[in-house]
Amino acid sequence: MDADVADGTTIFDSVPLDALRRRTSQKWRRYPADVLPMYVAEMDVPQPEAVVRAVSDAMRAGDTGYVHGPxxxxxxxxxxxxxxxxxxxxxxxxxxxxxxxxxxxxxxxxxxxxxxxxxxxxxxxxxxxxxxxxxxxxxxxxxxxxxxxxxxxxxxxxxxxxxxxxxxxxxxxxxxxxxxxxxxxxxxxxxxxxxxxxxxxxxxxxxxxxxxxxxxxxxxxxxxxxxxxxxxxxxxxxxxxxxxxxxxxxxxxxxxxxxxxxxxxxxxxxxxxxxxxxxxxxxxxxxxxxxxxxxxxxxxxxxxxxxxxxxxCGDWLDRVLDGLRHNQRLLSALLATHLPAARWTPPDATYFAWLDLRDVPAVRDGADPARLALERGRLALNPGPTFGAPEGVGFARLNLAASTATLSEGVRRLAAALG
Incomplete structure (x- = not known):
């Protein structure tokens, strides 16, 4: 494993898991607390401070009317x-x-x-x-x-x-x-x-x-x-x-x-x-x-x-992109170690991994990998068939915008669930 993969920390390591679990959005409330959510398109990051300040200032100023202007x-x-x-x-x-x-x-x-x-x-x-x-x-x-x-x-x-x-x-x-x-x-x-x-x-x-x-x-x-x-x-x-x-x-x-x-x-x-x-x-x-x-x-x-x-907030976005590049390398290393039957192509864009799990024996026998991940591994992924059937059968979508610890634990749970 590359040194920057093994030792690096990214913007996604900024918010501890217990703090994330205090959020009340769908990602953190749809499933019980023992489920690790790596599905919906929400990133595990602190919001840009300039955005927090701008929205807070608008609220304090009572600037909560209707949108106007270019x-x-x-x-x-x-x-x-x-x-x-x-x-x-x-x-x-x-x-x-x-x-x-x-x-x-x-x-x-x-x-x-x-x-x-x-x-x-x-x-x-x-x-x-x-x-x-x-x-x-x-x-x-x-x-x-x-x-x-x-x-x-x-x-x-x-x-x-x-x-x-x-x-x-x-x-x-x-x-x-x-x-x-x-x-x-x-x-x-x-x-x-x-x-x-x-x-x-x-x-x-x-x-x-x-x-x-x-x-x-x-x-x-x-x-x-x-x-x-x-x-x-x-x-x-x-x-x-x-x-x-x-x-x-x-x-x-x-x-x-x-x-x-x-x-x-x-x-x-x-x-x-x-x-x-x-x-x-x-x-x-x-x-x-x-x-x-x-x-x-x-x-x-x-x-x-x-x-x-x-x-x-361009600098903040660049930190996100650096973190996603890191997490692509990390995921490749984790899959090679824990789930070598999985196939994926690191994407040109987005913070998703479209995992091809059709060579995993349980999936080859007809099981849906996302269902097994949830039931056996307490890991929430997006089921491939929801993106289209038959095109998505045997696939699952994993959200890469997570900490090193979360991504590592997610792959460990996926491997155990499909093993």
């Missing part, structure tokens, strides 16, 4: 320019209550009730639930065996979705949850070509965009980031990482797309809901028609928190 979109623009070389069109952006409710509103803009929405299982389970909530039909185009977008599957799904002249949309998860795959500019360009051919509108969930494991964001040169964002294969690459290690905003490659962004995942602010819808150059008119009433669902305190995080 502050959140402007903060996103500054963050995106520095991290991705992306010029966010602030004037064309719209605030929405959160990413998933924003997706519902985008689908209502670009499709009609009963229309198909193409998704890529295994994928974030609420995609299906919210598409159905919007009175649309989820249509699967599974990822390929390599965990990347399958263009042939998309081609076939787009053809079915638009048959009979119906409108259709493609709900893209970028970076992909649960695999952590980061789509490349070439892949997005191919998607855009297909979508344009069939008249399918692309709506992208980009909530995990800040959680990319590539080069240090503090040393990324602006030209290199901008070339990655615009898909230029020749400029700005220092050679530290490949092009696939950088986030490429969907709307810079697919002009008719609309993307949803939020600071909630990267800065652990799920309880303070808000998000920004960002149109591509050819989608501004669509987003301009968003009903004004949608803005009424945006939390002012959420917008205050997210604005502060994006403007003032």
């Amino acid at each position: 502050d959140y979109a402007e903060a996103l623009a500054g963050f995106a320019a520095a991290r991705y070389g992306w010029d966010v069109p602030v004037a064309d952006c719209r605030l929405v209550p959160d990413v998933m409710l924003g997706i519902v509103e985008m689908l209502r803009l670009v499709t009609d009730p009963g229309d198909a929405v193409v998704i890529n299982p295994p994928v974030y389970p609420p995609f299906v639930q919210f598409v159905e909530h919007a009175d649309r039909r989820p249509l699967p185009a599974p990822l390929g065996p390599d965990g990347r977008l399958d263009l042939d599957a998309l081609d076939a799904a787009f053809a079915v979705a638009t048959s009979g002249g119906r409108r259709a949309a493609y709900l893209l998860c970028h970076p992909h949850n649960p695999t952590g795959t980061l789509h490349t500019a070439a892949e997005l360009a191919a998607v855009g070509e297909l979508a344009g051919r069939y008249g399918v509108r692309v709506v992208a969930d980009e909530i995990h965009a800040p959680l990319v494991m590539g080069r240090s964001t503090q040393t990324t040169d602006r030209a290199g980031a901008r070339d990655a964002a615009t898909g230029n294969p020749d400029g700005g690459d220092t050679g530290q990482e490949g092009a696939s290690s950088r986030f490429v905003p969907t709307t810079t490659v697919i002009p008719s797309a609309i993307a949803l962004h939020s600071a909630s995942k990267a800065f652990n602010l799920a309880a303070l809901k808000a998000a920004v819808a960002v149109p591509g150059p050819d989608a501004s008119a669509d987003l301009a028609s968003l009903p004004e009433i949608v803005l009424h669902g945006v939390s002012h305190l959420g917008a205050v928190a997210h604005t502060t995080a994006l403007r003032d």
